[in-house]
Amino acid sequence: MGVESKGNGIQMRDDDNKQKEFEELTMPHIDSLYNMALRYIFNKEEAEDLVQDTYLKAYRFYSSFQQGTNIKAWLFKILRNTFINKYRKAASVPGEVLYEDIDTLHTEQTAEQEGVSGKLTDTLASRCDEISSFMEDDIKHAIESLPVEYREVILLSDVEELSYKDISEIANVPVGTVKSRLNRGRKLLQKSLWEYAKDRGFIDRRK
Amino acid sequence: MSCTETVKHIHEFLDKELDVAHRLAVSNHIAVCNDCRQKYEFEMGLRALIKAHCVNTVAPTYLHDRIIKNLTSFGIYQPDVEEKQPVNKSKTIRLFASRRFYSVAASILILLGGGIFYYANYQSGNTPSVVDAVVSNHVMAVNDNLVFNETTSIVGDINRKRNNSVMGNTSTLIDAELISLPGGVPARQPGTGNHCVVFNKDGYKVSLQVLGDGNIPCRNLEKIVLGNKEYYLGNCKGFNAVIWKDERQAYCLTSDIAKDELLKFAMNLPLR
Known part of the structure; x- marks a missing residue:
């Protein structure tokens, strides 16, 4: 059937255009997605697969993307769903609910506890007049040691600079929860940074 | 503050x-x-x-290339094939348990069975013959003006008009009223001014058009009798055509799929 390419020509051209449009819109975000994938699963090959699955899924559901809304947030949502489907379904990792509980628990902290963590941050801030004296490894460890629920909101906010509203849609939680996770996560992050720095002897030396 | x-x-x-x-x-x-x-x-x-x-972390370039390659081989763009939210799996399970699923599956099986029966009949009774000049002209007119002509093809228009949803189930007849011919197409032969409906059969396009009152020049076409119906087969430039009549009008089905396949498809069309 030598003529079949002629018959399918128009459909194929439509597909080509669609694919081109999709690529132009989504491929610039590949580094961000890969970066996030690496913070979900700390393994390069698996992160690559996760990003690839995200793109294929996004392509398949491209018609459901609302033009004019944030494509980056949409891609991050698919990435997150793919990650959960693939890696957390069977795993015995505590789910969303448990962290929700912790969120509430922490917002209802006693004044005394608040005071303690507040002082901790101040100590860190006052002792590190040169913020750049943190080592790359300290930062890496501090980020990786955060529970995934805090890690993802912090990265979406600090690195990707997405709005609370976008983050709330990606993480599938209310904006209030995003805020409390950010606050809590940042405190935890500073705490572990402090500890890594202390272990390394950096802070003691400056005493 | x-x-x-x-x-x-x-x-x-x-x-x-x-x-x-x-x-x-x-x-x-x-x-x-x-x-x-x-x-x-x-x-x-x-x-x-x-x-x-x-x-500091950037995606490796081979990942970029791999994704583009995969998108390309992903094939025809199909909106909403699966459930909207990739997270929700319970829907699929419910579908398998539902009665509707089984009734649909049963009708597909019956349809397939029927098709094979007719197909076997056809295979044993007839061998394809040479298509003469008259046939050739007629089919060319159909093809050039309505089905596979790249500049005036209605196939492309339907896709755009109906937002790709035309290419769905092969057994659904699309409302011909929704489809109108692009302007300036010469109607050289009977039928070319009529609406046509395009189906997707395993990735190939099949065009159905109503030829009018049933008075068509099909005397010289290859004739196949199946049950109480007569089908006429023609071929031109690699396109096959099946023409048949019912009490009211004549139909012509055109595609670049094999004759046998096209005939089976014609027989299973749920025409009124």
Whole structure:
């Protein structure tokens, strides 16, 4: 059937255009997605697969993307769903609910506890007049040691600079929860940074 | 604004999520309060540090290439093939348990069985013959004007008009009223001015058109009798055509799929 390419020509051209449009819109975000994938699963090959699955899924559901809304947030949502489907379904990792509980628990902290963590941050801030004296490894460890629920909101906010509203849609939680996770996560992050720095002897030396 | 309040709002301030009034209050306070400014600068520095650390990571170029390659081989773009939310799997399970699923499956089986029966009949009774000049002209007219002509083809128009949803189930007849011919197409032969309906059969396009009152030049076509119906087969430029009549009108089905396949498809069309 030598003529079949002629018959399918128009459909194929439509597909080509669609694919081109999709690529132009989504491929610039590949580094961000890969970066996030690496913070979900700390393994390069698996992160690559996760990003690839995200793109294929996004392509398949491209018609459901609302033009004019944030494509980056949409891609991050698919990435997150793919990650959960693939890696957390069977795993015995505590789910969303448990962290929700912790969120509430922490917002209802006693004044005394608040005071303690507040002082901790101040100590860190006052002792590190040169913020750049943190080592790359300290930062890496501090980020990786955060529970995934805090890690993802912090990265979406600090690195990707997405709005609370976008983050709330990606993480599938209310904006209030995003805020409390950010606050809590940042405190935890500073705490572990402090500890890594202390272990390394950096802070003691400056005493 | 007090120091306590400023510290409380400092993250939202940095995230640019405060309303104008609060934003101004925080920035005014930071301008005058040394302690709070230090805290603000520390937080800002920490963020910059985290960001700098993270943006160091770039996706490998082969991943980029691999994704593009996969998208290309992904084939025809099909909107909404699966459930909308990839997370929701329970829908599929429910579908398998439902009665509707089984009745649909049963009808497909019956349809397939029927098709094979007819197909076997056809195979044993007839061998294809040579298509003469008259046939050739007729089919060419059909093809050139309605089905596979790249400049005037209605196939492309239907796709655009109906947002790709035309290419769905092979057994659904699409409302011909929704489809109109693009202007300026010469109607050289009977039938060319009529609406046509395009189906997707395993990725190939099949075009059905109504030829009018049934008075068609099909005497010289290859004739196949199946049950109480007569089918006429023709071929031109690699396109096959099947023409048949019912009590009211004549139909012509054209495609570049094999004759046998096309005939089976014609027989199973749910025409009124």
